[in-house]
Amino acid sequence: MTDRGLILGLSTVAAGLMLGLGALGAGIGDGLVSSRTVEGTARQPEARGSLLTLMFIGVGLIEALPIIALGIALLLLFANPLQK
Amino acid sequence: MRLLASSGQIDTTHPTAGNWPIQVNLDTIYNTAIVCGLMIGLAVFLRSRYRERNPGKFQVALESIVDFLQGLIKDTLGTKPIPIGPIAISLFFFILVSNLLGLLPIFKSPTNDINTTLGLALFSIFLLHYYSIRFRSFPGYIKHYFSIVQPRWTGPWGWTRVVFAFLEAIQEASRPITLSFRLYFNIFVGELMVALIITLLPAIVAPFFGAVWLLFSIFVSLVQAFIFTMLTIAYIAMGTDVEHEEEGHGEAEEERRGVPVTTTEAAAA
Numbered sequence: 125m126t127d128r129g130l131i132l133g134l135s136t137v138a139a140g141l142m143l144g145l146g147a148l149g150a151g152i153g154d155g156l157v158s159s160r161t162v163e164g165t166a167r168q169p170e171a172r173g174s175l176l177t178l179m180f181i182g183v184g185l186i187e188a189l190p191i192i193a194l195g196i197a198l199l200l201l202f203a204n205p206l207q208k
Numbered sequence: 209m210r211l212l213a214s215s216g217q218i219d220t221t222h223p224t225a226g227n228w229p230i231q232v233n234l235d236t237i238y239n240t241a242i243v244c245g246l247m248i249g250l251a252v253f254l255r256s257r258y259r260e261r262n263p264g265k266f267q268v269a270l271e272s273i274v275d276f277l278q279g280l281i282k283d284t285l286g287t288k289p290i291p292i293g294p295i296a297i298s299l300f301f302f303i304l305v306s307n308l309l310g311l312l313p314i315f316k317s318p319t320n321d322i323n324t325t326l327g328l329a330l331f332s333i334f335l336l337h338y339y340s341i342r343f344r345s346f347p348g349y350i351k352h353y354f355s356i357v358q359p360r361w362t363g364p365w366g367w368t369r370v371v372f373a374f375l376e377a378i379q380e381a382s383r384p385i386t387l388s389f390r391l392y393f394n395i396f397v398g399e400l401m402v403a404l405i406i407t408l409l410p411a412i413v414a415p416f417f418g419a420v421w422l423l424f425s426i427f428v429s430l431v432q433a434f435i436f437t438m439l440t441i442a443y444i445a446m447g448t449d450v451e452h453e454e455e456g457h458g459e460a461e462e463e464r465r466g467v468p469v470t471t472t473e474a475a476a477a
Binding site: 180184185188198 | 386390393394396397400432434435438
């Protein structure tokens with residue numbers, strides 16, 4: 125196994141791990157935020173507007189890190205800085 | 209630098225001008241100029257047809273956005289004398305228009321470039337530290353890092369304070385990084401996905417998926433612009449929290465609150 129092959133193969137595994145774990149974390153976080161929003165709206169339908177705003181803030185903040193992971197995974201897959 | 213190793217070639221590099229140490233990405237400069245021109249053009253257009261009694265749809269939309277942002281600032285900052293309103297509204301509209309520009313066919317977003325978002329994030333962080341030092345005075349600003357766990361200055365000074373000061377410093381140092389990278393990667397990955405959808409999917413299903421992804425990108429542009437603005441305001445509000453002095457603040461608050469009341473009373477009299 126050549127050196128370059130090893131680096132590219134391990135980079136692909138790393139990219140897969142990054143994407144998978146990022147999606148897992150984002151899914152759990154988004155699910156928690158959305159479930160609390162729905163529960164709060166069910167409890168108090170007048171607060172729907174502000175709860176929706178807070179939900180979008182939460183989703184935007186939660187989705188930041190998986191998208192950073194996606195960007196670094198794309199970098200590793202297509203323009204690997206470690207290969208010779 | 210990034211090339212797709214299959215049939216299509218997607219080039220995400222920017223044409224540059226100059227060398228180290230001053231090197232600019234030319235298409236980011238052009239697109240930023242286009243965004244600024246668009247914003248000025250829309251502002252002039254709105255000003256020419258500004259009606260107080262019977263406003264048009266565009267005016268109502270912009271007024272509702274500005275109203276919402278002003279309510280947010282008032283909720284977060286309270287009665288602190290920080291003129292963050294115009295800065296926050298301009299930041300929001302600039303980021304929104306520049307995110308949406310990349311969804312049009314020929315243009316690319318200025319926030320497609322890490323330099324733009326890093327510049328905006330450093331601007332916000334500079335504002336945060338400036339207002340924090342101005343509100344707390346430099347010794348108070350340093351002492352705040354050592355008082356995260358125990359918020360009173362008169363607690364025991366031990367090694368726990370140093371550890372938590374270190375952790376708080378790391379948290380603060382990560383703020384410009386997360387602010388800039390969140391905006392950059394959301395917009396850049398959105399544009400890259402559009403290019404990948406067009407290149408990789410067969411021509412029958414590509415328009416459908418492309419349309420769905422474009423709708424999602426519009427939503428992401430709105431949310432990311434709003435989050436950047438709101439985080440700037442929230443960081444400034446957290447950084448200018450002066451808890452202990454109450455006498456001086458009470459007088460200043462009464463003075464400030466008294467001004468609009470007396471003018472309306474004078475106008476009514």
